[in-house]
Amino acid sequence: MVLKIFFPQCCTTADSGLLVGCWIPDQDSAVVLAVVHYPFIPGQVKRYLTEIRSQTDVDLTVLGSWSMPKEGQEGMDSFLKDLSTIFPHSRWLQLSREIGKRGEGSVRDENEKVIIVHYDQRKVMLSQLHPVQEGVSHSKMEQSALRAVFHTVAQSHPLFFIDKYDDGPLKLTHWQSEGREASIIAELVKQGSVPVCKLLTWMLSLWSWLGSIRLLNVPPVRFISSKLSTCVQLGYRTEHLQTVSSTRKATEHMEFMRKANIFVSFLLDMALGLLLIAWLYRENRIGKLASTLVPVADHVAKELRELLEWLMGAPAGLKMNRALDQVLGRFFIYHIHLWISYIHLMSPFIEMILWYVGLSACLGLTFALSVLSDMVALLTFHIYCFYVYGARLYCLKIYGLSSLWRLFRGKKWNVLRQRVDSCSYDMDQLFIGTLLFTILLFLLPTTALYYLVFTLLRLVVVLFQGLIHLAVDLLNSFPLFAMGLRVCRPYRLAEGVKFRVLCEEEGTPLHLMMEINPIKVSAVLQYYRTPTYSCYPRDSWMALCKKLFVGELIYPWKHKTTKTD
Amino acid sequence: MADDSLTDIYGNRIGVACRCHSDLCREVTVSGPKLSLRSVLVYTCGVWLLAYAAFCCTENTAVLSCAIILTLVGLMVYIHFFKVDHESLLIIGSLGVQLSSSYASGRECTSFIEMSKIKDVVINEAVYMHRVIYYLCILIKDPADPHAVSSVLPLFQSSKPRLKCLIEVYKTCQEILAQS
Numbered sequence: 015m016v017l018k019i020f021f022p023q024c025c026t027t028a029d030s031g032l033l034v035g036c037w038i039p040d041q042d043s044a045v046v047l048a049v050v051h052y053p054f055i056p057g058q059v060k061r062y063l064t065e066i067r068s069q070t071d072v073d074l075t076v077l078g079s080w081s082m083p084k085e086g087q088e089g090m091d092s093f094l095k096d097l098s099t100i101f102p103h104s105r106w107l108q109l110s111r112e113i114g115k116r117g118e119g120s121v122r123d124e125n126e127k128v129i130i131v132h133y134d135q136r137k138v139m140l141s142q143l144h145p146v147q148e149g150v151s152h153s154k155m156e157q158s159a160l161r162a163v164f165h166t167v168a169q170s171h172p173l174f175f176i177d178k179y180d181d182g183p184l185k186l187t188h189w190q191s192e193g194r195e196a197s198i199i200a201e202l203v204k205q206g207s208v209p210v211c212k213l214l215t216w217m218l219s220l221w222s223w224l225g226s227i228r229l230l231n232v233p234p235v236r237f238i239s240s241k242l243s244t245c246v247q248l249g250y251r252t253e254h255l256q257t258v259s260s261t262r263k264a265t266e267h268m269e270f271m272r273k274a275n276i277f278v279s280f281l282l283d284m285a286l287g288l289l290l291i292a293w294l295y296r297e298n299r300i301g302k303l304a305s306t307l308v309p310v311a312d313h314v315a316k317e318l319r320e321l322l323e324w325l326m327g328a329p330a331g332l333k334m335n336r337a338l339d340q341v342l343g344r345f346f347i348y349h350i351h352l353w354i355s356y357i358h359l360m361s362p363f364i365e366m367i368l369w370y371v372g373l374s375a376c377l378g379l380t381f382a383l384s385v386l387s388d389m390v391a392l393l394t395f396h397i398y399c400f401y402v403y404g405a406r407l408y409c410l411k412i413y414g415l416s417s418l419w420r421l422f423r424g425k426k427w428n429v430l431r432q433r434v435d436s437c438s439y440d441m442d443q444l445f446i447g448t449l450l451f452t453i454l455l456f457l458l459p460t461t462a463l464y465y466l467v468f469t470l471l472r473l474v475v476v477l478f479q480g481l482i483h484l485a486v487d488l489l490n491s492f493p494l495f496a497m498g499l500r501v502c503r504p505y506r507l508a509e510g511v512k513f514r515v516l517c518e519e520e521g522t523p524l525h526l527m528m529e530i531n532p533i534k535v536s537a538v539l540q541y542y543r544t545p546t547y548s549c550y551p552r553d554s555w556m557a558l559c560k561k562l563f564v565g566e567l568i569y570p571w572k573h574k575t576t577k578t579d
Numbered sequence: 580m581a582d583d584s585l586t587d588i589y590g591n592r593i594g595v596a597c598r599c600h601s602d603l604c605r606e607v608t609v610s611g612p613k614l615s616l617r618s619v620l621v622y623t624c625g626v627w628l629l630a631y632a633a634f635c636c637t638e639n640t641a642v643l644s645c646a647i648i649l650t651l652v653g654l655m656v657y658i659h660f661f662k663v664d665h666e667s668l669l670i671i672g673s674l675g676v677q678l679s680s681s682y683a684s685g686r687e688c689t690s691f692i693e694m695s696k697i698k699d700v701v702i703n704e705a706v707y708m709h710r711v712i713y714y715l716c717i718l719i720k721d722p723a724d725p726h727a728v729s730s731v732l733p734l735f736q737s738s739k740p741r742l743k744c745l746i747e748v749y750k751t752c753q754e755i756l757a758q759s
Contacts, residue, residue: 016603016673016759042673127603129674158693159674512689513669513677515600525603526671531689 016127018043019107020163020528022135024081025049025112028187030057030094033077033107034173038162044107045166047135047173049080058183069172126546128523132516135189137505139174142267144509144533144541150375151396160511174321197376214259218252225249244384247486250546251378254280267469271542274495279544283489284380290375290382300372304365308357311393315354316395322346325463334460342407342464346400353396380486387482394475401472402567408465409565469562493542497535504532510513546557580656583679587611587739588712594665595744597751603672603758605751610665611738614658626650658683670752673759676700676717678734694759696720698728700752702745713742715749 020043031051037044050059063074079094098106143164174190176182224230239245254276264270294300324342327333365382371389375382391398420426421444426437439447499506508530516525533541561568594610631648649665661682669677676697679689698718705712714733721729740748 016672039584127672129603129671158695174726511690512679512691513671513674515604515606515669518600518604524604524671526604526674531691 015042016129018129018131018159019109020045020131020133021109022048022189022335024135024189024191025187026132028080028082029084030081031079031187032097032101033080033109034063034074034186035077036073036166036170037075037077037105038159038166043159043163043219044077045163046077047074047167047170048186048191051185051187054184056097060101061182063209066170066173070169071263072166072169072369074170074173076101076103078103078105078109081108081110083111087461095417123238129526130523131513131526132527133163133528134505134530138164138528139189140172140503141505141508143528144507146337146541147265164508208261211259211261212427212488214255215261218256218259221252225252243387243483243486244381247380247384250490251380271493272544275493275542275544278490278495280378283380284376284492286379287375287382288487289378290379291372294372294375300369301365304368307364307368308361311357312354315350315357318350319347321467322350328461332459332463334463337456338457338460342460346403349396349399380489383482383486383489387479387486388467390475390479390482397468397471397475403564404461404465404468405567408461411458412459412565415451415458418447418454421447422451465565488544491544491546493538495545496538496542500532500535500538505530507533507538509537581752585744587742588710589739590739593740593741593744595737595747596686597747603755604670606669607666607748607751607756608665608667609735609738609740609744611663611684614662619654622653623650635749655684657687666738668734668748668752670755676752678732680737692717692732693717696722697756699716700749700756702749703731703733713745715745716720 025046025048028049029051030413031049031056033046034048034050035044035046059076063076066072067074081094094100094108139282141164143161147161173186175194176191229235239380258273258277258280264273322343325334326339369387372382374385417427420434421439424436424439425434427433428435490503496507510531512529512531514527514528514529518524585593585595591612593612596608596610598606598608602608608652619670626646626649630642633642634640643646659682662684663679664723666678666680669679671677673694675693677689677691679687681687696719700715700717702713703716705714714735716734717732718728719730735745
């Protein structure tokens, strides 16, 4: 078996001393975590190691000795060799640095092949291997050697607290031995965030209590609030904030990343919302918007009326059934008239409503977009109504036609067996059936044309709303923090490792440099995308076309909530 | 081992270099043909002539600037994402196998497979239309069943060397794998 020694780069210039680390017996490897310098008292070293072993679950032992030849320390080599008798071990490593050559040599007891892998301790400690396996350290499953190395270094956090300026009995060399790095701002923010989180949690509990009172949970209110995307977004953001403001520190990597992603996307949302407000409320844009809203609604109504009058005539040269045409056309024109009167009734209040609704953008750009989507839905409610009327009429006609067509051929739909059976009809049944069939057939083009026109209009509105929802979803779910980490600190999100052969010489073991291979950008999205209610088409294209042909009402966007209903 | 008569499956000349870092570690680099100046010139001239013809018809200078931008962007995308300069295989006994492709712009794309996941390195043959192509591949173990193969990872996908070269690489790999 080949022995693999993972040696930190920061220790290659350390003074002579003891190697402290951990064995990974299954893979026949050793991870060196620090070097304890001479002079030391063996009893104190043993005590310190037991202390660290109890704080973490890393099996720290003395692995061997490290010698860096210096002037005036010729007796060091034999002294270090004698140390192997003091510390209990199954194997003893002896690494020595040879000045003048670039590499290191190693003197071993047995004749075995050795590979020395150099690694950057700080990067390996901070990095996280993907795919993330949480809690696997508790199971006795076989881990790959690399995962074991990463896990060991990450868990040995308490070992890296002693730096070389400490007055303690031991002097260690590791990546932090020049002194612990910390930033005052980060510490202050950490201290200050605890009361802020407590306040936020209290406010959120108040808000959710308000939301759950009996009056607001009456079914009609609940139905409306499930249809309005603003309420959905509000509920969703409350959930997010509850995740972020919990005072419990995130122990696992995925939890920490989720909190960070939600926090950063929330900040971005607020910033964009405030920018929008700053732009909207300057130069009285709200007033201009309000004053153009009523003329636009009027214009749309006029266009619709012209469209209906065109349909009532001879649209595209087709000859329609005069009576039905007039009935349907007048029915829809009356609706438009009602709608326009309603809009005109509201017109004095529109500016005020818009002004207050625009303020909701301070809660975030996603809110502003949801409000826009809801406003579009409300303003095009008449188109939705027309679509429903047209679709229902068409659907009834199609069902009637198909049923009477079966009668025409002497067949019947068997509801019990869900199949078409033959049936003998009476003479008068056949007569009336055929008559009705003919009537429905000749009225089909008229109804079909109305249905087609209003379905197209409805699809345009749905498309617009769908685009807005896509934008909202993107803002909600994009993992900004993870993406920023991938761009600025790529070693923290690791897919694997890369090896590079350092200079090789005869007689010395193989030296490799282990570097971290960061994950691909598409993998960041895959692992860290915040689960949201994603708007995706409920039906495939074929199913959608079939529904349109038959006249069933379509709700193309399915809202999937994260909670199970 | 740098043989001049090695070609890839289409007949283009490739270069193969094998380095022995130690008796546990070998590295094989297969380099494909470099980006030829002739093809770049042909492509650029073709696009610009078309753009000039369009300009003569429409008298709009935006067509010319579009053509320039298109040529530049197309060239950059090609050398950064598509043109592979060389592919290398670094095999380290009892540690694993590292595959790396480096593109003409200098970008390197590396992946490392641990020895515990590798079942074997074999030469497979694939029948594609009227030709039989030999390729070297790594058999990856299934974590649930150590005797089953969960996936096959083909090597040297862009340079596609022929059987003679593959046999040399295969022998090198088997020497190292036999030791661990």
